[in-house]
Amino acid sequence: MFIAVDDTDSKEGMCTTFLVTELIKEFQDYDLLDLPRLVRLNPNVPWKTRGNGAIVITLGKGKKRRGPVGHIGKDVDLFQGIKKHGNEKKVFERAKNILETWAEVHHEETNPGLVVAKERPPESFYQGAVKDVLRLDLIEDHLENGDYIYQGYGKKRGLIGATAALSWRPDDFTYELLTYRKKDMWGRPRIMNEEYVIEFDKKTQKTFDCYDHEEEKQAIAPTSPCPVLYGVRGEDPEELKRSLNIIDSEEPERWILFLTNQGTDDHIQKMNISETKLWVSAKIKGKVTTKPHTIQGGHVIFDLKDKTGEMSAAAYEPTKGFRRTVEKLIPGDKVELLGGIRNEPKTLNIEKMNIIGLENKTVKESNPECPKCGKNMSSMGTDAGYRCKRCRIKAHEDLAVRRSVQRELTEGWYEVPVSARRHLSKPLIRDNICRSTSRLSV
Numbered sequence: 102m103f104i105a106v107d108d109t110d111s112k113e114g115m116c117t118t119f120l121v122t123e124l125i126k127e128f129q130d131y132d133l134l135d136l137p138r139l140v141r142l143n144p145n146v147p148w149k150t151r152g153n154g155a156i157v158i159t160l161g162k163g164k165k166r167r168g169p170v171g172h173i174g175k176d177v178d179l180f181q182g183i184k185k186h187g188n189e190k191k192v193f194e195r196a197k198n199i200l201e202t203w204a205e206v207h208h209e210e211t212n213p214g215l216v217v218a219k220e221r222p223p224e225s226f227y228q229g230a231v232k233d234v235l236r237l238d239l240i241e242d243h244l245e246n247g248d249y250i251y252q253g254y255g256k257k258r259g260l261i262g263a264t265a266a267l268s269w270r271p272d273d274f275t276y277e278l279l280t281y282r283k284k285d286m287w288g289r290p291r292i293m294n295e296e297y298v299i300e301f302d303k304k305t306q307k308t309f310d311c312y313d314h315e316e317e318k319q320a321i322a323p324t325s326p327c328p329v330l331y332g333v334r335g336e337d338p339e340e341l342k343r344s345l346n347i348i349d350s351e352e353p354e355r356w357i358l359f360l361t362n363q364g365t366d367d368h369i370q371k372m373n374i375s376e377t378k379l380w381v382s383a384k385i386k387g388k389v390t391t392k393p394h395t396i397q398g399g400h401v402i403f404d405l406k407d408k409t410g411e412m413s414a415a416a417y418e419p420t421k422g423f424r425r426t427v428e429k430l431i432p433g434d435k436v437e438l439l440g441g442i443r444n445e446p447k448t449l450n451i452e453k454m455n456i457i458g459l460e461n462k463t464v465k466e467s468n469p470e471c472p473k474c475g476k477n478m479s480s481m482g483t484d485a486g487y488r489c490k491r492c493r494i495k496a497h498e499d500l501a502v503r504r505s506v507q508r509e510l511t512e513g514w515y516e517v518p519v520s521a522r523r524h525l526s527k528p529l530i531r532d533n534i535c536r537s538t539s540r541l542s543v
Contacts, residue, residue, distance in 0.1 A: 105216045107155035107262030109204035116327040131160040139359040140266035141524045142230045145380040145441040155266035193217040193250040214259025216251045222268040230265030273365040278341040279332040280353035288326040292351040295319045301347045308335035309528045313519035320519045366527040375409035379444045389434040401427045413448040420517040433460030452526045453516045462506045469500040
């Protein structure tokens with residue numbers, strides 16, 4: 102039996118992942134048959150709260166396993182004792198009570214959704230919600246005609262995320278360990294020693310996006326007033342648990358380990374420029390047609406062209422040093438760009454860039470010599486050629502002596518810094534991490 106929830110938070114507080122810990126405590130009379138799942142969806146939709154994440158837990162009766170929720174320094178089995186089965190309606194009512202107790206249901210921008218089901222919906226719902234925008238009426242029609250018990254609140258958008266998360270059948274996946282603050286600390290400045298975040302980053306081999314070395318700041322603790330203290334991501338659950346004993350911070354009240362689609366690039370679609378549309382994330386190959394330039398706000402913009410059309414691409418100010426790389430592009434360079442599509446004008450917000458081919462850059466070294474007297478000829482203006490003032494002989498522009506300039510760029514992949522990276526963006530370091538051999542059932 103699955104319980105899926107989405108959109109319980111607001112910009113003022115709460116976090117949908119925190120609700121998982123309360124659900125697990127509520128259902129101690131069941132086995133937790135799989136790691137809780139944290140499923141990030143389309144990062145481009147304008148109505149998301151923060152990370153656009155939905156959650157799923159799997160309850161039932163099966164092989165007892167150690168619970169993923171615990172206190173610092175040890176695992177705690179929350180599922181000891183006799184396991185009893187109740188029907189879906191009872192499970193739904195209990196889950197609904199937890200949601201209504203903790204969710205920001207009073208907030209006008211919070212639109213929770215709760216779904217209880219015996220089986221997963223078609224995977225197309227996940228693909229649609231992570232890559233595009235799903236219509237609520239299609240979701241409600243599927244839930245109404247299937248074996249589901251559900252409820253939406255407000256505008257009911259949470260039903261979309263809950264159903265999509267429930268339909269995720271991972272091909273690629275990572276893990277995140279999240280710690281939570283004591284309730285009396287919610288909304289206060291977080292207490293954390295960054296030196297220990299750096300130490301954790303150095304001591305672990307299969308983690309990623311913990312510390313931004315370019316900006317010299319930690320990237321594990323949010324700045325919002327939500328219950329989360331910090332979260333560490335990686336390929337190996339046991340390695341993530343080491344953070345509990347390494348990172349020096351205020352004392353967490355609880356922690357939980359998630360299976361997640363973060364760092365997978367599941368949101369990216371390969372497409373041509375003519376196929377792009379608002380709120381999708383695209384992978385586009387093309388040729389640079391204009392010299393990158395900086396506009397107000399510090400954003401670096403250039404134009405990209407493929408066989409189907411032309412559009413702008415941007416390295417926005419939060420990408421910091423990545424903009425310096427983009428500025429070194431010149432017209433003629435061939436690139437592959439990954440990022441979300443914005444409108445008015447249509448622009449690709451670059452998350453990663455693969456330089457496929459560099460245009461040879463040449464500069465004019467000197468004017469040509471006069472074939473009669475040997476003196477340097479003078480320019481007659483842009484693209485007008487040259488003329489010897491003494492002999493009155495003219496020469497074509499192409500006769501100027503030119504030399505090649507060494508490009509500062511090299512072919513290959515470039516990515517934005519950790520602090521500017523989206524949850525779903527696959528960091529380049531993942532290609533160099535050996536995945537743990539002890540993979541969980543998915």
